[in-house]
């Protein structure tokens with residue numbers, strides 16, 4: 001069956017631009033879908049770099065102004081891979097132009113912007129999704145299935161951490177192409193929006209709404225040279241953040257994130273403890289799900305390490321043969337596949353902008369709680 005084209009216009013070409021482009025290239029080879037992504041155009045201010053990116057990934061054309069990209073009739077879906085401070089403006093214009101939108105996480109700089117973005121895509125009626133990719137790691141999707149089947153029983157605890165160590169040096173500048181995540185004007189926040197947002201998105205999906213939070217943040221290095229101005233400027237982002245919370249289902253949550261955990265490059269972990277069973281997952285071993293079932297015979301009871309590679313496990317029938325694992329990049333392929341399937345079914349793939357706004361609300365409450373040193377309702 002010949003597939004219908006889904007013409008993609010990518011804005012930005014950083015690390016996420018690569019991850020998403022790879023997903024568009026691969027999805028049609030592994031998933032049987034009605035639409036095939038076509039890499040129509042990549043857009044970035046630096047034309048030479050955009051052209052190199054286009055040549056490497058096979059984009060047909062290059063734009064240097066995102067408004068020109070949005071004005072094109074041959075673009076169906078816009079992928080926003082820019083720093084966070086551009087998400088809102090581009091998304092509003094893309095919705096007005098009637099384009100489908102795939103937006104990099106976090107949705108926005110804050111809840112107000114996020115609300116506007118939700119209203120824009122909903123009144124335009126355009127399919128929309130935010131790239132919280134870890135939902136589509138098969139072991140994480142399996143955790144969701146086990147929870148939905150009620151295997152854990154009543155949930156008591158949810159704990160998650162996302163640890164990195166790449167900003168420990170005081171010599172590291174802030175701002176500019178590679179380091180915008182350190183610049184509050186471009187990023188909105190530090191680890192809260194960049195890393196904890198992933199943990200919060202997964203938690204809301206697996207364990208339901210969060211009621212209230214009590215948080216602390218720290219900025220360990222108070223001033224850094226700005227890459228663009230060359231001047232020493234105050235650092236406005238949070239370098240580390242920890243918070244506790246109550247979920248609507250009565251369970252307690254503890255979350256921690258930092259870029260100052262020497263030895264950890266990208267250690268995302270979560271553990272859920274229920275009345276009957278517990279689940280744990282670790283990004284460094286992403287194809288495994290740890291599972292403890294209290295109903296096992298006591299003589300063999302213990303933590304199992306489930307190798308999530310069999311054909312009856314989420315997404316795994318699309319890949320190799322049982323026992324052969326997949327990796328980080330596949331979570332993006334799965335997300336594109338679900339997005340395309342959602343277009344065919346008329347059922348939006350999650351997380352939509354509206355779903356991602358819930359994560360934004362928790363992030364804003366966390367930052368406010370830390371600033372005010374008190375519990376904050378979400």
Ligand code: SOE
Nearest residue numbers: 015105164181194195198266
């Ligand atoms: C930051 O280093 C980062 O690349 C995040 O921006 C991503 O969202 C996360 O998945 C990995 O770490």
